[in-house]
Amino acid sequence: MKAKEEPGNNRRKFLRNTFALGTVALASTAGKVLAADDSDNKKTEKIKVLTTDGQVIEVDKPADNCKINPFAPAQGDAARQGIPGRSFVMVIDLARCKNARKCIEGCQEGHNLKPDQEWLNVALMKDNPEAEPYWFPRQCFHCDNPPCVKVCPVGATFKRQDNLVLIDNERCIGCKFCVVACPYSARIFNWEKPNEPIVPESAYSPETSIPHQIGTVSKCDFCADRSREGKLPYCATSCPMGVIYFGDRNEDAVSNGTETVRFSQLIKERAGYRYLEELGTKPNVYYLPPVNKMFDYESGLKDLPEEQQRVYDDLRDGNKSNK
Amino acid sequence: MNTPANVLIKEFLPGLEKPSTKWYLWVALLSVVSLFGMFALIMQIVKGQVITGMRDNAVWGIYTANFVFFMGLSYAGALISCTFQLLRIKWAKAVLRIAELITVSSLVVGAPFILFCLGRLDRIHYLFAFGRIQSPITWDVIAISTDLVFCIAFLYFTHIRDFAKLRDVTDFNVAPWRKRMYKFLALGYQGKPEQKKLLHQAHDIMAAIIIPTAIIAYSLLSLLFSMSLKPGWHSTIFSPYFVVTAGYSGVALLLVIMWIYRRNKLMEKYITNQHFNYFGFGLLILAFVYAYFSFSEYLTDWYNQTTAYEKLMHDLVDFSHFGWLSLFHIVFAFIVPVIVLGFPWLRSINSVALVSAFIVVALWVKRYLIVVPPLENPFIPIQDTRTEYVNYSASWVEWALTAAGIAVIILIFTVASKIAPIIPVSEVADMENEEKPKLLFKTKG
Amino acid sequence: MEPLIRYKLISHWILSTLIGVMLLSPLAGFANTQAKKDRVRMKMYYFKEATGDRKVSITLTAGTGKNMHGVSEGQVVLSAASGDSTMVLATLTTDTTGTVVLYFAADYILPVNEDGKTVLEALYEGDENYQDASNAVEVMDLKMEIIFEIEDSVKQLVVKASTTDAEGNEIPAEELSINIGVQRLYSVLKLEEVETDSDGMAFYEFPNDIPGDAEGNITVVARIDDSDEFGTVTSQASHNWGTLVSYELDPLPRQLYTDEAPLWMIISVFVILLGAWYHFFLSISKLIKLKKVGKQAEGVVQ
Structure with a gap:
């Protein structure tokens, strides 16, 4: 019998069940994957692999000799460099968002956050008095001119060459200067003891942001660890509407899990824009304007608690009377 | 040896000798308040900042306001005494030591307040281990520690001659360790012409370097805010505005403390009506300069009324938000001072001191209004149902540490005035000697 | 994968x-x-x-x-x-x-x-x-072969689909809808859907602006989605038809947001600090001299 069993894609369960075996299992996975790559392309004698310390190395085939785990999140200095050749971007299609808030749940579950800790949030926005309100998911924009990184006194938050802005919570002193410097309110502070890590032994990496630490700042990390595995961020995969596209600008492709499109074309054809462009922060998150909306914004309200609905009253006043 | 200085110092000796029970009780009371602040700090470290009123959005609160406020108080002392030292201005000599003590004590108290903001006090050494020179916090750390060292040095310099006097004076009933301390601190100063010259030079150099250091330190403080893109913070005028505000609050506090010391009969001879008159006049000028800066700051933004700023402005005048605080600030930082100080028939030692006290409080309120409202008005509107995330209000922990900060300043004054006379005796005696001032800079004729 | x-x-x-x-x-x-x-x-x-x-x-x-x-x-x-x-x-x-x-x-x-x-x-x-x-x-079992051809400097991608009968003969698979795409980090970017002819061949004019890796290599994926006869069948092949994308890590320039500060900033800070502390130690040296003078004077008295 040469068949092997794999219980689906539930990474969480996988981690829980097999952490003790995780390293070995992943290493052998890597070997197999590489072997599979080889069988396809006989001309290649060597294969480039990114090691955990950020080095790109070439491995001889047969790749069964290879005991490197190319999927492990980077640690230490390697985590500050980035994934070579990548230029991560996100595109958010405002026309599709109906405030299902699944992205928030997915993010919180994936990053082991408490229910009131939101790296990702959906705001109700209204551009002018006549405009119809629309739902506006927003998280860290991973700016190319990041105001938060500039002001960090200890280099705990840093800009990587793959566009990501991450936080090393083992270095963060919790001065919160980055929180006030961010014009997009993307950062949150661990005011109290954070959740215990699900896998207690897991080593910290700024790419996973887990485990969290009290008294430090945290924010959206664009799920860098998942990108190493070729997986989309939690928010993108958990959105039922396919609002969130994520991808690599160098490859000119973004995907929302169900469809993959060319980034440049999407921005060109749908008039993509960046929020508060005039601040000069050069965000890496693009928005597609909320034109020809698939849902009435009101539909995003009905599942919300009464108290939360009242928060939007000011914005809705003009629009309610029209209905 | 019956020099004027020796005569003068004799007057102060009883005050420096064995403290009364009342003094001990007073110190005990201040210590209790300080220790309660310590307890609050420990609670904050153990339980995390969740026990403060700070939350996301308003991640800074009265700690930052206190930091700016206390640093501001320190500013006036340094600037006044150093400028007066360099320009050989003599009329204020009697109160300069108070000014210098304000500088050092408020620096010592103010600087830690930024540390109370830190979520991870255990990593404070990272500021040096991983310090990034691009961060305004690093600038502040460097500038404030430099300023603190310089100001302590300057305070000590002005004490050397008095320490020498206290070492030499007879019929001074203090413990032998204090005599030894005075001897050590006096550095063998015997009033030799060469020593006089050297001390004078040291004094001048220190004064000359403290003035720019203090200006830089306080300007950098403003950059904590103005380097951010937030409406209400992102302002080019902030550096000079902060410097002026600091000077204004510092002079006001100086007048308050002068008034407190003057309640002692002995001091009436030294802290005179003239001091209140001159400093009151200075305060009036500062009030106008302050008003001018405030006006410039708000006018431009108000005139344009950008979307983001309009929200903030609305909050500041809204009586359900910051309206009352804004009103208090305008009335007591500008209107009342100008009326009381501006009209001679309203001006008295008591009224000047009272107005000064109000100015100090109003300028604390001003710092609160600088820190908190912009944080509550970010670009993306806060749509939170958790009230503590929407509106900041300080918790008991923050108030306890604020009270402790004030207590420590008073404690430093209480102890310092037991170590040496609060009036710089030797300097004041020089005035009576009428030495010719030596000018630092000479222009070739 | x-x-x-x-x-x-x-x-x-x-x-x-x-x-x-x-x-x-x-x-x-x-x-x-x-x-x-x-x-x-x-x-x-x-x-x-x-x-x-x-x-x-x-x-x-x-x-x-x-x-x-x-x-x-x-x-x-x-x-x-x-x-x-x-x-x-x-x-x-x-x-x-x-x-x-x-x-x-x-x-x-x-x-x-x-x-x-x-x-x-x-x-x-x-x-x-x-x-x-x-x-x-x-x-x-369906076999799909991807062939890269250049005709008159036009990049022509050919997909050949065939099955094998019981005797081992190759039989072309006709009228099959094949999706052609390129492998990207997270998924396959679909370029076109083509149909095989009676020879089991499908043709696609490959665009010139698809980013590849540092050598321009690109992985082309041909896929039949959930067909009744064959299930979902994927085939892929690499070729240097992509545009070059450097996969080196370009170090960020010295900037306000990098770990290393711009030089002018470091120089200014050092100049200011040096100036300030030089004066501080100058005045301290005056005090040390003062103490020496005091000691000499004491010596004279004794």
Whole structure:
């Protein structure tokens, strides 16, 4: 019998069940994957692999000799460099968002956050008095001119060459200067003891942001660890509407899990824009304007608690009377 | 040896000798308040900042306001005494030591307040281990520690001659360790012409370097805010505005403390009506300069009324938000001072001191209004149902540490005035000697 | 790329658990036969991957609408039928989402019937909460070849699809819809859908602006999605038809947001600090001199 069993894609369960075996299992996975790559392309004698310390190395085939785990999140200095050749971007299609808030749940579950800790949030926005309100998911924009990184006194938050802005919570002193410097309110502070890590032994990496630490700042990390595995961020995969596209600008492709499109074309054809462009922060998150909306914004309200609905009253006043 | 200085110092000796029970009780009371602040700090470290009123959005609160406020108080002392030292201005000599003590004590108290903001006090050494020179916090750390060292040095310099006097004076009933301390601190100063010259030079150099250091330190403080893109913070005028505000609050506090010391009969001879008159006049000028800066700051933004700023402005005048605080600030930082100080028939030692006290409080309120409202008005509107995330209000922990900060300043004054006379005796005696001032800079004729 | 033997090492564990559960399950099933059981739907898909690996994905779901959920820990018996004999391939257990995936490595030969087809049958027996369910797929092994040709400096991509009959003859697969795309980090970027002609060939003029790697290499993916005859079949090949993208790490310039500060900043700070502290030590040196003078004076007095 040469068949092997794999219980689906539930990474969480996988981690829980097999952490003790995780390293070995992943290493052998890597070997197999590489072997599979080889069988396809006989001309290649060597294969480039990114090691955990950020080095790109070439491995001889047969790749069964290879005991490197190319999927492990980077640690230490390697985590500050980035994934070579990548230029991560996100595109958010405002026309599709109906405030299902699944992205928030997915993010919180994936990053082991408490229910009131939101790296990702959906705001109700209204551009002018006549405009119809629309739902506006927003998280860290991973700016190319990041105001938060500039002001960090200890280099705990840093800009990587793959566009990501991450936080090393083992270095963060919790001065919160980055929180006030961010014009997009993307950062949150661990005011109290954070959740215990699900896998207690897991080593910290700024790419996973887990485990969290009290008294430090945290924010959206664009799920860098998942990108190493070729997986989309939690928010993108958990959105039922396919609002969130994520991808690599160098490859000119973004995907929302169900469809993959060319980034440049999407921005060109749908008039993509960046929020508060005039601040000069050069965000890496693009928005597609909320034109020809698939849902009435009101539909995003009905599942919300009464108290939360009242928060939007000011914005809705003009629009309610029209209905 | 019956020099004027020796005569003068004799007057102060009883005050420096064995403290009364009342003094001990007073110190005990201040210590209790300080220790309660310590307890609050420990609670904050153990339980995390969740026990403060700070939350996301308003991640800074009265700690930052206190930091700016206390640093501001320190500013006036340094600037006044150093400028007066360099320009050989003599009329204020009697109160300069108070000014210098304000500088050092408020620096010592103010600087830690930024540390109370830190979520991870255990990593404070990272500021040096991983310090990034691009961060305004690093600038502040460097500038404030430099300023603190310089100001302590300057305070000590002005004490050397008095320490020498206290070492030499007879019929001074203090413990032998204090005599030894005075001897050590006096550095063998015997009033030799060469020593006089050297001390004078040291004094001048220190004064000359403290003035720019203090200006830089306080300007950098403003950059904590103005380097951010937030409406209400992102302002080019902030550096000079902060410097002026600091000077204004510092002079006001100086007048308050002068008034407190003057309640002692002995001091009436030294802290005179003239001091209140001159400093009151200075305060009036500062009030106008302050008003001018405030006006410039708000006018431009108000005139344009950008979307983001309009929200903030609305909050500041809204009586359900910051309206009352804004009103208090305008009335007591500008209107009342100008009326009381501006009209001679309203001006008295008591009224000047009272107005000064109000100015100090109003300028604390001003710092609160600088820190908190912009944080509550970010670009993306806060749509939170958790009230503590929407509106900041300080918790008991923050108030306890604020009270402790004030207590420590008073404690430093209480102890310092037991170590040496609060009036710089030797300097004041020089005035009576009428030495010719030596000018630092000479222009070739 | 799906990992193949991630669970190799724990398969023993799973197997032993399975045996235990199987031994106990008749007892458990006995107690509760009268209870109302949920209907279970089984979805079954067959994939052939570019590596030649095949996989069968089986998903068990129950409930409708918002209550729809996967049946976890369900045991599915997968068998291959050829002629009138049936061979049990594996007994599988579904995960929390109700899905289980079985891989067949490229060199594993699946039984075929006289038509050259592989018939895979899956059976879920149900338990005290769920009814039974079954499903089957019938697929033929499809070969897809990707050929890169340049004619008059036009990049022509050719996909050749064929099956093999019982005698080993190649038979072109006609009128097949093939999606052509390029492999990207997370997924395949679809470029075009083409159809094979009577020779089993499909043609596509390859665009010139698709980013590749540092050498311009690009992985082209041809895929048939969920066809009745072949399942989902993927084929891929690499060629240097992409535009060059440097995969080196370009160090960021000295900036306000980098670890290393701009030089002018470091220089200014040092100049200012040096100036300030020089004066501080200058005045301290005056005091040291003052102390020396004092000591000399004391000496004279004594």
